Amino acid sequence: MSSAAVDAFMANVRARNPEQKEFLQAVREVVESIMPAIDRHPEYRKASILERLVEPERVILFRVPWVSDRGDVEVNRGFRVEFNSAIGPYKGGLRFHPSVNLGIIKFLGFEQIFKNALTTLPMGGGKGGSDFDPKGRSDMEVMRFCQSFMTELFRHIGADTDVPAGDIGVGGREIGYLFGQYKRIVNRFEGVLTGKGLNWGGSLIRPEATGYGQVYFASEMLRTRGLDVEGKRCVISGSGNVAQFAAEKVLELGGKILTFSDSSGFVYDANGIDREKLDFVMDLKNCRRGRMREYTDKYPQAEYRAVEPGAASNPLWAVPCDIALPSATQNEINGEDAANLVKNGCCCICEGANMPSTPEAVDIFLEAGVLYGPGKAANAGGVAVSGLEMSQNSQRLSWSREEVDGYLHRIMTRIHGNCLAKAEEYGHPGNYVVGANIAGFLKVADAMIDMGIV
Numbered sequence: 001m002s003s004a005a006v007d008a009f010m011a012n013v014r015a016r017n018p019e020q021k022e023f024l025q026a027v028r029e030v031v032e033s034i035m036p037a038i039d040r041h042p043e044y045r046k047a048s049i050l051e052r053l054v055e056p057e058r059v060i061l062f063r064v065p066w067v068s069d070r071g072d073v074e075v076n077r078g079f080r081v082e083f084n085s086a087i088g089p090y091k092g093g094l095r096f097h098p099s100v101n102l103g104i105i106k107f108l109g110f111e112q113i114f115k116n117a118l119t120t121l122p123m124g125g126g127k128g129g130s131d132f133d134p135k136g137r138s139d140m141e142v143m144r145f146c147q148s149f150m151t152e153l154f155r156h157i158g159a160d161t162d163v164p165a166g167d168i169g170v171g172g173r174e175i176g177y178l179f180g181q182y183k184r185i186v187n188r189f190e191g192v193l194t195g196k197g198l199n200w201g202g203s204l205i206r207p208e209a210t211g212y213g214q215v216y217f218a219s220e221m222l223r224t225r226g227l228d229v230e231g232k233r234c235v236i237s238g239s240g241n242v243a244q245f246a247a248e249k250v251l252e253l254g255g256k257i258l259t260f261s262d263s264s265g266f267v268y269d270a271n272g273i274d275r276e277k278l279d280f281v282m283d284l285k286n287c288r289r290g291r292m293r294e295y296t297d298k299y300p301q302a303e304y305r306a307v308e309p310g311a312a313s314n315p316l317w318a319v320p321c322d323i324a325l326p327s328a329t330q331n332e333i334n335g336e337d338a339a340n341l342v343k344n345g346c347c348c349i350c351e352g353a354n355m356p357s358t359p360e361a362v363d364i365f366l367e368a369g370v371l372y373g374p375g376k377a378a379n380a381g382g383v384a385v386s387g388l389e390m391s392q393n394s395q396r397l398s399w400s401r402e403e404v405d406g407y408l409h410r411i412m413t414r415i416h417g418n419c420l421a422k423a424e425e426y427g428h429p430g431n432y433v434v435g436a437n438i439a440g441f442l443k444v445a446d447a448m449i450d451m452g453i454v
Contacts (some may be wrong), residue, residue, distance in 0.1 A: 006031055013054055020103030022330055026110050026355060027054055029362075033437040036426040041445070047453070049445045056109065058082040060156050061102065064130060066148040069138055078149050080128035082162055083109040086447035089160055090126030091116055091383060093167030096174065100131045107330070108167075111354055112383070114440030115376040118415045121387035126162055128153070134169050135289070146177035153178075154185050157192055159393070165194040165386050168329065171241065171286075172197060172207070191393025194386035203389035205404040206382075210352060211245030211327070212405070213381015213412045215253065218323060218350035220416035221371040221432070227347070230254030235321040235346075237261045237314075238328035239285050239292055242352040242379070246325050247278055259316055260292055261328060265306040266316045267295045313337050320344040327352030335360035342368045351375035366431065377419050377436040384411045 010028055017023055031050065038044055060080040068074055079102060082090045092112040095105070105127050113125030130149060134142050157164060166175055175195045182192055189201075196202035205212070215229065222228055232255045236243050239260040247257045257273040259266050260281055269277065280298055284290045296304045307314055317324065317337035324346050326333055330353065333341075338361035341349065349365055350373040351357065357365070357374075365372040385408055392399055415436075422442075423435030 006035070009050065017103070017106070020106060022107035022355070023103045023110060025331075025359065026107045029355075029359065029433070030110075030114065030437050030441070033434045034441045036428075036434075037438045037441060037445075040426075043449060044445055047449055049448055052448065053084065053113070053441075053444070054110070056081050056083045056106065057085060058156075059102070059106075060128075060153075062152045064132065064145065064149045064152070066141075066145045069141055076130050076132040076145070078128070078130045078152060079105045080153060080156055080162070080164075081105050081109040081126060082156070083125040083127070084113045084444060085124035086444050086451065087117060088122035088124045089158075090162035091123035091165070091386065092125060092127040093129075093165045094170045094174075094178075095127070095129035095167040096132045096134050096169030097129070098131055098133045100129045104330075105129060108354055111376050113444055114437060115380045116383055116387075117440040117443040118377055118380050118418065118436060119384040119387060119411055120414065120443075121384065123163075123383065123387050123390075126164075127167075128164055129167065129170075132169075134174065139173070142174060143177045146174055147181040150178045150181040151185065154182050157182075159190040159192050159390070163192060163194060163386070163390060165383070166241075168240070171195075191390050194389045196389070201389075201393055203385060203392055203404055204399065204401040205408060206385045206389055207241060208245040208248070209385035209408055210242045210379050210382030211247070212249045213384065213408055214242065214246050214325060214327070214350055214352040214378050215249035216381065216409055216412040217373050217378040217416055218325070218348055218371075219253065220413055221350065221373055222323075222348055224420070224430075225347075225371070228253070229323070232256065232322040233258055233320070234323040234325060235259045235316060235319050236325045236327055237266070237316060237332060237356075238326075238353065239281060240327075242382075243325070243327040244278065244282055244285070246327055246352055247273065247281075250323075250325075251275060251278065255323065258319055258321060260295070261307075261316055262292045263309075264291055265293065265304060266314075267292050267302050267304050268316075268319055269295075269299065269302040271301060313340065317341050318344065321346050322348065324349045325352055326356035328356065329353055330355045331358050333357045333361045335364060337361060338364040341365075342370060347371060349373065350378045352379045354379065362433065366433070372432060374433050374436055376440065377415050377432060380415055381408055381412055384408060
C-alpha cells in the first residue's frame with residue numbers, strides 16, 4: 001500500500017469519523033506501519049480486512065442517571081465499543097473521566113485489538129467508560145453511579161461475550177460496585193469483570209501487572225544493547241496504578257525514580273523516590289486521594305512544579321534521565337518533549353499509558369535511534385494478567401503470586417521477541433512500532449479470513 005493509498009484510505013476513515021482525532025491518529029499509525037504485511041498478503045485486500053477492522057462490530061451509547069449526596073439528579077453518558085471479536089471475547093477496560101467521548105473510546109478499543117493479540121491469549125478488543133468524574137465524589141455517589149452504569153451495561157457483556165476491566169478512574173472500588181450490581185441483576189457469579197478483589201475471584205499481580213510488564217519490556221529492550229535497569233535514572237509520569245507499580249519494579253531492579261505527576265503538575269526528587277517515599281505516594285493517591293503537590297509537605301527537599309494544560313511542553317520531560325516511563329494519558333509527550341528527552345540523554349522510552357506520544361514525538365524517537373516501546377506492546381501486561389484472571393475464574397482456581405508473575409514475565413518477553421522478529425522480517429529492524437502492529441495485525445487478520453465475511 002503506497003503513501004497515496006494510505007492517504008486515500010485515511011480520507012475515507014476521516015469522512016466516516018469526523019472530529020475523532022485520537023481514533024484517526026491510532027488508525028493512521030497502524031495502517032502506515034502494516035503496509036509491508038498488506039503488500040505481502042493480497043488476500044487481505046480482497047477480503048477488505050482493513051476496511052472491516054476500522055469499523056467496530058458494535059457501538060453502545062447510553063445515559064447514566066444517578067442521584068448525588070445532595071439529592072440532585074445527574075446524568076452522564078456511558079459507552080462500550082465492542083471492536084473486534086475475531087480471536088476471543090471483547091476485552092478492554094472502562095475509563096471514568098470527564099474527557100471521555102466516543103472518539104477516545106474508539107481509539108482505545110482499536111489499540112486494544114492489537115495489544116490483546118500480542119499477548120497470544122484468546123481475547124478480542126473492546127473499550128468503554130463514561131464522562132463521569134469520580135474525583136471528589138463520596139463512596140456512596142460512586143456506588144450509585146456504578147450501579148446505574150451497570151444496570152444498562154449488563155445486557156451487553158458476559159464471561160464469553162465481553163469482559164471489561166478497569167482503566168483511568170476505575171480501580172478496585174469501582175470494579176467492586178460494578179460487579180456487585182452485575183451479580184445482583186443476572187443472579188450469576190462469573191468472571192465477567194477483571195481486576196476483582198482477591199476475596200471474590202481476583203488474581204494476584206493484577207494491580208501490579210501493567211506497571212510490572214512495562215518495566216519487564218523496558219528491561220528486554222535495554223538487554224538488546226547490553227544494558228539493564230540497575231543504576232538508571234527514571235522519570236515517570238502519572239501517579240496511579242501503572243506509575244506506582246512501574247516504580248516498584250524499577251526500585252526492585254536497582255533503578256532510581258525521580259518524578260511522579262498528576263493532572264496539576266509533577267514532583268521532582270533529585271535524591272530519588274525510594275521505597276518509603278513510594279509507600280507515601282501510594283497512600284496519598286490510593287487511600288487519601290490527594291494531590292502530588294502534598295509530596296513536598298512530607299519531603300521538602302523535593303520540588304513541585306505546576307503544569308498548565310495546553311502548554312507548549314511539559315518540563316517533566318526535560319528532567320535529565322536514562323529511562324522515561326510515560327504512564328499517564330494519551331498524547332502527553334509532544335515533539336518538543338521528545339526532543340528534550342533525547343537531548344538530555346534518555347536512551348529508552350517505554351510506554352505504560354495508551355498512545356502517550358504524539359506522531360511527531362514518535363518520529364523523533366525513531367530518527368534518534370533510541371529504544372522506543374509503544375504502549376500496545378509495552379503496557380500489554382495488564383490485559384495479559386486480566387486474561388489469566390479469566391482463566392483462573394473459568395477453572396475455579398487461584399494461582400500463587402509467583403505463578404502469575406512468572407506467566408507475566410514470560411508473556412512480556414515473548415511480546416518483545418515477537419515485535420523484534422516481525423520488524424526484522426518486514427524490513428524495519430529494531431522498530432518496535434512496526435513489529436508490534438504487524439504481529440498483532442497478522443493474528444487478527446488471519447482469524448478474520450478464516451471466519452469469512454462476518
